[in-house]
Amino acid sequence: MDHDVPTTREIRALPPAAALLTGGLLTLIGLTWDVQWHTDVGPDTFFTLPHLFLYAGSAVSGLASLTAVLMTTAARRAGRPTDPAVGGAPVGVFGRVFTAPLGYLVAGCGAASFLLYGLWDQWWHGLYGFDAVIDSPPHIGLLTSVMATLVGTVVVFAAAVDQRWGRIGAIVSLAVLAAFSTITVVAFETISRPVNAVxxxxxxxxxxxxxxxxxxxxxxxxxVAAALAVVQAVSWWFSPWAAEVYADAVGLPLRDYVDGVPVMPALMPMVLIPAALLVHPLLTARARWAPALAGAVAGALVAGLQVVQNSIVYDFPTPAVSRLLPTALAGAVLGLLAGHAGTRLGGALRHAKGFPTDESEAS
Amino acid sequence: MKRTIAAAVTTAALLVGTAPAALAYEPVNVVHTETVQAGPYRVVVGFSTWPVRAMQSLDFTFAPDGGLEGKSGYLTVVPAAAPDVAWDEPLARHPRKRDVWGLDIRAMPVAGDYTFGFHLEGPQGPGEGTLTGLEVLAQPGPPMGLSWALSTLPLIGLVAFLAIAWRRHRNRTATR
Structure with a gap:
């Protein structure tokens, strides 16, 4: 590459990526806080402080994505070559009206979708009231929109795989995505037999x-498992504390019979670090079947032991092993597919900035 | 940088400072009542919306004669149409009306007749009573299938993106 020719590296890859991840973290803070608020305190409006964190998180992510897309578009229109290390391989949007780095495109679409589903959610609450149901249709739309933004964040950092901050950022973003995803599976709560679908x-x-x-x-x-454990530990302390401090600040009492369990952090599987260590050799083996087998083992462990975690955290008797087995078996089957798919996606992520020919193809 | 930090701190202070004004929680307005005799205790059950519709949340209040002092108990809720989703919970003070028990902004999940069971302990000993035939009308709004179809579009988009990324990567690596 000719070093005299300015590229979009001028905008530097790190600041917009950091802004994107900050947005994701704000959203995660808002969500853990909001879930705890509903459990420990209760009353809801559209403008509670946890809600503002949720909205601000998506706004920051959306603006960071928009900025990166517009700057890349401007560079492309000025005839300067784009640097795929800034957010990923460039993608033409609306023909070639805009040129969007892949990661920022996905993250920005998630943020835009969050805005639309926010309006749908507001309409929904107008009709159905402010019952704190996490798995209402608009909430699932909002949560999966945030997941899309977080997937885009992972891609943005992965595009800088050659840099240490890129690799660290991708791992942290994957952990934030994992932490955030735990609440979305609550949508399967109504299916509890013969397996616990959650x-x-x-x-x-x-x-x-x-x-x-x-x-x-x-x-x-x-x-990733270790970073998720850090998120879990921090939010375990933060969410009940923040709910109580905020309740004091606005003069609301805590509910009667508050058990003090941090709801969302308690969903995050504590067995993930040992499971990830156990299957690490298989996950990284060259044999084609190995990642799938690793996924099956890890899937069985996570699915089967989640109820044991719940029994310890919520202090109820641990169910008999015979009752855990169907869920563990189903976890193994899904884990098998997930292990295979995840390995492929991780491989694709290594090429988030595209193959060497992508730049010439896109030009 | 200093300016950015100052702006962030000012914004946070404004948010926290104005939070009480923004949080204008509505009072609990009871528009309909029913009475339950639970042993020696008379309990007035209040509803902030009447009639009750499935999935539409409202405030329920449970006011025993003579107040809550020295009394405790739990509530069972049994929907006739779906007894498998019946639940029980301790009678807790309503967060916005602390002189009575209640359920704040709570929705009944399905339509049909409901039974509310009250199981009390108090100065006059234990007492049980039920509110039967509480009719919950059908949910308002669009059919749930349509709502879910709209709300799963981001998930479908996300899965499609991951599938395309996988395919393109496989094709690229296969040709190298």
Whole structure:
């Protein structure tokens, strides 16, 4: 590359990526806080402080994405070559009206979708009231929109795979995605027999994300699990504390019979680090069947032991092993698919900035 | 940088400072009542919306004669149409009306007749009573199938993106 020719590296890859991840973290903070608020305190309006964190998180992510897309578009229109390390391989949008780095395109679409589903949610609450149901249709639309933004964030950092901050950012973003995803599986709560569908779906998502990390970088799976444990530990302290402090600030009492369990952090599987360590050799083996087998083992462990975690956290008797087995088996089947898919996606993530010919093809 | 930090701190201070004004929680307005005799205790059950519709949330209040002092208990809720989703919970003070028990902004999940069971302990000993035949009308708004179809579009988009990324990567690596 001719070093005299300015490229979009001028806008520097790190600041917009950091802004994107900050938006994701704000959203995660808002969500853990909001879930705890409903459990420990209760009353809801559209403009509670946890809600403002949720909205601000998506706004920051959306604006960071928009900025990166517009700057890349401007560079392309000025005839300067684009640098795919800034957010990923360039993609033409609306023909060639805009040129969007892949990661920012996905993240920005998620943020725009969040805005639309926010309006749908507002209409929904106008009709149905402010019952704190996490798995209402608009809420699932909002949550999956945020997941799309977080997937875009992973791609943005993965595009800078040659930089240490890119690899670290991708791992942290995968952990934030994993932490955030735990609440979406609550949508399967009505299916509890013969298998606990929440725990099976949780296992599938966790294995998918851990396998993606493992295929992306050395010890990536274990690092993602460790980063999720950090998120869990911090939010375990933060969410009940923030709910109580905020309730005091606005003069509301805590509910009677508050059990003090941090609801969303308690969903995050504590067995993920040992499971990721156990299957690490298989996940990184060359044999084609190995990642799938690793996924099956990890899936069975996560799905089967989630109820044990719940029994410890919520202090109820642990069910008999015979009752755990169907869920563990279903977790193994979904984990098998997730292990295979995650390894492929992790491989694709290594090429988030495209193959060497992408630049010439896009030009 | 200093300016950015100052702006962020000012914004946070404004948010926290104005939070009480923004949080104008509505009072609990009871528009309909029913009475339940639970042993020696008379309980007035209040509803903030009447009639009750499935999925539409409202405030329920449960006011025993003589107040809550020295009394405790739990509530069972049994929908006739779906007894498998019946639940029980302790009678807790309503967060916005602390002198009575209640359910704040709660929706009944399905339409049909409901039974509310009250199981009390108090100065006059235990007492049980039920409110039967509480009719919950059909949910308002569009059919749930349509709502879910609209709301799963981001998920479908996300899965499609991951599938395309996988396919393109496989094709590229296969040709190298």
């Amino acid at each position: 725990h099976v779906a949780m296992a599938g998502l966790m294995v998918l994300i851990v396998a993606t990390g493992a295929a992306f970088t050395r010890f990536g799976g274990v690092l």
